[in-house]
Amino acid sequence: MKASRMMKLLFLLTSLTLLLAACPAAVPAADSGSGADDEMTADFKVGLVTDVGRVNDRSFNQSAWEGVVESAEALGLAEDDIKYIETQDAKDYTDNIQQFIDADYNVIVSVGFALGDATTTAAKENPDVFFIGVDQFQGENIPNLAGLIFNEDHSGYLAGVLAGSLSQTGTIAAVLGTDLVPPVVAFNEGYVAGAQSVNADINVISTYHPGEISQAFVDPEWGAATAKQALDQGADVIFGAGGITGNGALQEIATADGAGETVFCIGVDTDQWNTVPAAQPCLVSSAMKLITPGVVELVTMASDGEFPGGNYFGKADLAPFHDFDDMIPQELKDLLAETKAGLIDGSIDTGYGN
Amino acid sequence: MSKNAPVSVFHRLRKRYGNTMILALLLVVMAILVNLTPLKEQTWLRVLFGISALNFTLRMTVPLVLGALSGILCERSGIINIGIEGMMLAGAFAGFVAKTSTNHWPLAASLIFSVAAAMAVGGLMGAVHALFSIRFRMDQIISGTVIIILALGATSYLYNRDAIAEGKFSSIPIPGLSQIPVIGPILFDNPPITYLALIMVVVVHVGLFYTRWGLRTRAVGEHPRAADTVGINVNLYRYVNTSLGGMLAGLAGAFLVLEAVGQFQEGMTAGRGFISLAAMIFGNWNPFGALAAATLFGYTQALQNELLLAGVTQVPRQFISMLPYVVTIVAVSGLVGRVRPPAAEGKVYETEGSA
Numbered sequence: 001m002k003a004s005r006m007m008k009l010l011f012l013l014t015s016l017t018l019l020l021a022a023c024p025a026a027v028p029a030a031d032s033g034s035g036a037d038d039e040m041t042a043d044f045k046v047g048l049v050t051d052v053g054r055v056n057d058r059s060f061n062q063s064a065w066e067g068v069v070e071s072a073e074a075l076g077l078a079e080d081d082i083k084y085i086e087t088q089d090a091k092d093y094t095d096n097i098q099q100f101i102d103a104d105y106n107v108i109v110s111v112g113f114a115l116g117d118a119t120t121t122a123a124k125e126n127p128d129v130f131f132i133g134v135d136q137f138q139g140e141n142i143p144n145l146a147g148l149i150f151n152e153d154h155s156g157y158l159a160g161v162l163a164g165s166l167s168q169t170g171t172i173a174a175v176l177g178t179d180l181v182p183p184v185v186a187f188n189e190g191y192v193a194g195a196q197s198v199n200a201d202i203n204v205i206s207t208y209h210p211g212e213i214s215q216a217f218v219d220p221e222w223g224a225a226t227a228k229q230a231l232d233q234g235a236d237v238i239f240g241a242g243g244i245t246g247n248g249a250l251q252e253i254a255t256a257d258g259a260g261e262t263v264f265c266i267g268v269d270t271d272q273w274n275t276v277p278a279a280q281p282c283l284v285s286s287a288m289k290l291i292t293p294g295v296v297e298l299v300t301m302a303s304d305g306e307f308p309g310g311n312y313f314g315k316a317d318l319a320p321f322h323d324f325d326d327m328i329p330q331e332l333k334d335l336l337a338e339t340k341a342g343l344i345d346g347s348i349d350t351g352y353g354n
Numbered sequence: 355m356s357k358n359a360p361v362s363v364f365h366r367l368r369k370r371y372g373n374t375m376i377l378a379l380l381l382v383v384m385a386i387l388v389n390l391t392p393l394k395e396q397t398w399l400r401v402l403f404g405i406s407a408l409n410f411t412l413r414m415t416v417p418l419v420l421g422a423l424s425g426i427l428c429e430r431s432g433i434i435n436i437g438i439e440g441m442m443l444a445g446a447f448a449g450f451v452a453k454t455s456t457n458h459w460p461l462a463a464s465l466i467f468s469v470a471a472a473m474a475v476g477g478l479m480g481a482v483h484a485l486f487s488i489r490f491r492m493d494q495i496i497s498g499t500v501i502i503i504l505a506l507g508a509t510s511y512l513y514n515r516d517a518i519a520e521g522k523f524s525s526i527p528i529p530g531l532s533q534i535p536v537i538g539p540i541l542f543d544n545p546p547i548t549y550l551a552l553i554m555v556v557v558v559h560v561g562l563f564y565t566r567w568g569l570r571t572r573a574v575g576e577h578p579r580a581a582d583t584v585g586i587n588v589n590l591y592r593y594v595n596t597s598l599g600g601m602l603a604g605l606a607g608a609f610l611v612l613e614a615v616g617q618f619q620e621g622m623t624a625g626r627g628f629i630s631l632a633a634m635i636f637g638n639w640n641p642f643g644a645l646a647a648a649t650l651f652g653y654t655q656a657l658q659n660e661l662l663l664a665g666v667t668q669v670p671r672q673f674i675s676m677l678p679y680v681v682t683i684v685a686v687s688g689l690v691g692r693v694r695p696p697a698a699e700g701k702v703y704e705t706e707g708s709a
């Protein structure tokens with residue numbers, strides 16, 4: 001009958017939908033289960049659990065995974081000894097971590113602030129496994145759990161010095177993800193302090209996304225419209241810090257009048273020249289967290305048996321200026337180098353957390 | 355349509371939206387006063403009526419009102435459409451793919467082609483929803499959810515991060531009108547999809563309430579049996595309207611990619627489809643009501659930003675972001691005015707003898 005044929009089609013479509021939704025999570029998970037039990041302890045295995053999103057997100061997940069790949073090369077691990085699981089939904093954090101524990105992985109990297117609780121719990125239950133929590137501040141010291149964290153206020157401060165020096169109008173802005181996530185606040189406060197250090201009268205206008213965590217970083221149109229709003233109010237350097245939301249801000253400024261000449265943008269987390277090519281017309285630099293080298297250091301230490309529990313600070317820095325290199329005066333470059341040195345030796349205080 | 359239609363349109367509009375119109379007029383007057391006189395030195399007035407706040411409001415309103423119109427078209431014919439979010443996202447993605455693959459074309463041609471692609475894919479998603487709901491008698495809420503999951507999964511699976519859309523719609527100032535101080539730059543100096551969205555509000559209103567098609571659509575949504583008795587093909591109307599609704603949601607997606615952000619990002623609709631639904635309900639399934647609701651939602655978002663930009667932090671912005679939802683709940687619970695969904699909404703219609 002015709003109707004039953006249509007029912008089959010419907011069934012097919014529905015299963016296709018489910019398959020598409022479940023696909024990335026299911027494949028590596030299925031791989032990691034097989035062949036893991038028979039070989040036992042001889043080799044060293046590293047697993048990574050992403051935050052909701054893909055491993056090639058050109059942001060946190062990707063930087064952390066590159067760190068795992070790099071450390072695997074350095075330690076001479078086989079390709080099979082490193083695996084990742086892409087988290088599809090926040091409620092799967094614990095299960096995804098557990099999959100690696102069940103398959104006898106030695107090091108488990110969990111990426112993102114949101115996985116903090118799940119990682120802490122797993123670390124307490126499994127003292128023999130090393131855990132690396134990217135962007136997870138550690139309130140208590142668990143010997144087999146290292147939180148790879150960054151002084152976001154430091155790279156924010158450098159971005160602020162850059163923005164304050166470039167600004168002609170005396171107004172700069174920041175378009176930010178939510179203030180529910182402490183690193184975002186740190187970026188902003190560092191940015192404000194840095195800008196004020198070069199121009200005490202500077203007017204810094206900043207806004208946070210009004211939504212909750214699950215929306216605040218994935219709303220590019222809000223970022224774009226807010227960037228436009230800031231431009232309307234005379235801001236000429238805008239710091240976009242908030243995942244895809246921030247990317248929206250960068251892309252908006254890249255198409256504004258005077259982009260790259262009188263109006264500039266500064267990216268965040270990674271070198272966004274590479275991650276958001278559409279922002280290149282205005283992107284002078286990015287306030288980076290160097291996640292990849294941080295992960296490499298921690299994985300290497302774990303394999304050497306010198307794993308540091310508690311908080312482990314990665315490096316924070318500005319990305320290269322790329323095409324804007326000729327536009328940045330040498331004095332400003334010197335000032336930025338001095339500032340960076342001052343932040344590292346502690347002679348400059350960003351004021352964050354005081 | 356009767357001969358005195360324009361007069362009666364105005365009359366009915368005034369009767370139904372009198373208060374809204376007075377409010378809108380008040381806003382316009384305040385905006386002019388604040389932006390042209392020394393009143394703009396007052397932080398609070400600038401926060402409430404500054405040009406940047408009103409520009410932001412309109413920009414936030416466009417996708418919401420298109421989404422709400424999409425919902426109205428579907429639901430007026432009796433199909434619940436909670437999949438607007440998915441249709442929007444699919445449209446946005448289609449627009450992006452079309453734009454990136456026609457980057458070498460002249461900009462205008464490439465953009466128009468991409469809008470068409472976005473609307474076509476949105477319409478297709480609408481047709482799929484109608485097929486699920488009508489042909490397979492699937493629960494319409496479930497079908498809508500499937501549409502959302504399908505769109506989210508398929509678009510992020512297929513999305514190529516290296517692709518860049520070159521160029522987006524830029525503003526087209528309307529000669530004369532755009533010279534009006536304050537009002538001009540806000541209302542008459544916008545990119546094309548913004549104008550189109552505002553025109554669509556009028557088109558859908560006139561279509562629904564002053565044409566044969568509209569009367570039949572409403573009949574199908576209110577009392578399909580009666581409509582069927584007088585010879586209206588109930589399910590055909592539902593297929594057509596749901597597909598048209600999908601096209602409008604696709605247009606909202608095109609707005610996000612081709613006019614607002616300029617690029618696609620995974621999950622970039624960020625809940626706008628759901629807020630559209632709230633706007634549709636708050637607007638009592640009427641196009642102008644939906645426009646007013648969408649504007650209110652956009653305005654509260656603008657206010658939150660303005661407060662932060664102006665450094666006013668005594669008022670917790672969370673309270674302001676709650677405002678539209680509180681108002682919606684109050685409206686839906688019947689305190690502000692009666693909101694009533696189409697009577698046959700969500701019910702499968704079967705002709706006699708077929709069941």
